[in-house]
Amino acid sequence: MQIMNTTLHYAAALLSVAVATETWAACADTPGASRVQIQVLGSAGPRASRGRASASYLVYIDGVGRILVDAGGGTKVTFHQAGANFDDIELVALSHLHPDHSAEFPALLWPNGGSTRVAGPSGANVFPSIETFLDLMFGTNGAFEILASRIELDTITGDVTAAEPVMVWRGGDILVRGLGVPHGDAPTVGYRVDVGDASIGFASDQNGSNPAFVDFVKDVDVLVVHLGGPENPTAGIAALHAKPSVWGQMATAANAGHVLVSHISTPSQDELDARMSFMRENYRGLMTIADDLMCIEVK
Numbered sequence: 001m002q003i004m005n006t007t008l009h010y011a012a013a014l015l016s017v018a019v020a021t022e023t024w025a026a027c028a029d030t031p032g033a034s035r036v037q038i039q040v041l042g043s044a045g046p047r048a049s050r051g052r053a054s055a056s057y058l059v060y061i062d063g064v065g066r067i068l069v070d071a072g073g074g075t076k077v078t079f080h081q082a083g084a085n086f087d088d089i090e091l092v093a094l095s096h097l098h099p100d101h102s103a104e105f106p107a108l109l110w111p112n113g114g115s116t117r118v119a120g121p122s123g124a125n126v127f128p129s130i131e132t133f134l135d136l137m138f139g140t141n142g143a144f145e146i147l148a149s150r151i152e153l154d155t156i157t158g159d160v161t162a163a164e165p166v167m168v169w170r171g172g173d174i175l176v177r178g179l180g181v182p183h184g185d186a187p188t189v190g191y192r193v194d195v196g197d198a199s200i201g202f203a204s205d206q207n208g209s210n211p212a213f214v215d216f217v218k219d220v221d222v223l224v225v226h227l228g229g230p231e232n233p234t235a236g237i238a239a240l241h242a243k244p245s246v247w248g249q250m251a252t253a254a255n256a257g258h259v260l261v262s263h264i265s266t267p268s269q270d271e272l273d274a275r276m277s278f279m280r281e282n283y284r285g286l287m288t289i290a291d292d293l294m295c296i297e298v299k
Contacts, residue, residue: 029059038057039293041054042074045264049267056104058079058082068108074109090169091168093168105137116136117169122161131157134153165178174193184191186240203250205240217254220257224290241265247261
């Protein structure tokens with residue numbers, strides 16, 4: 001990498017599920033909140049999933065949403081429902097350029113524009129690099145050239161072929177690093193965010209075949225995983241998404257304190273329950289199924 005509402009809580013040692021219904025608000029409004037929080041802006045995958053927005057997460061630090069990870073379809077609505085302000089965003093970290101992770105970024109900038117850092121992957125095959133992607137969006141003759149004079153974006157391109165994780169951005173006690181993860185032919189970056197002694201791993205979409213990722217997210221307080229496929233996937237899905245059992249094994253090997261299960265890619269509750277059972281067989285810690293606007297305390 002180059003530097004340029006319902007939640008299901010799975011008991012720590014049991015298969016039983018406790019169901020709690022809450023009304024989600026902005027993380028900044030949570031009484032007695034911890035210093036670092038994650039607000040889920042989108043918890044769906046690319047297909048129909050009961051009205052969820054596509055993948056997006058907002059990291060709050062000291063009550064302010066400062067890091068945006070992914071910006072799939074529907075993010076603009078939930079971003080404003082959360083009471084977030086783009087002027088506070090210091091880093092937008094796009095894991096990859098599938099539309100369900102990146103399509104809403106131009107909408108977030110309209111109409112006022114803004115200034116921030118934007119990190120994303122290097123290019124390959126039909127996928128442009130993050131630098132080219134932004135130029136295609138906002139450069140001369142770009143799709144949204146109307147925004148060009150209203151924005152100032154500092155591009156950080158992640159070489160997904162690099163063997164070691166590299167710093168993406170450091171500010172005070174905030175450290176963001178990235179590591180390439182295998183997701184079919186789509187160049188993809190998984191991110192780790194450390195704020196003091198609090199830590200979050202964003203696994204993004206991946207098939208779980210790179211053992212270096214487990215070391216990368218070792219001992220994180222919260223690991224965000226994308227449950228994009230079933231336990232017995234087709235060959236095409238298997239190249240893109242880890243099996244639920246593999247996600248559980250990865251979370252256990254990483255000693256993750258809390259697993260936030262997102263990118264829900266089925267509208268069937270029965271199928272979701274089946275996938276979660278395979279995860280539970282392989283991970284005995286706290287698991288939460290993400291829902292849009294849910295706020296997760298980190299530390």
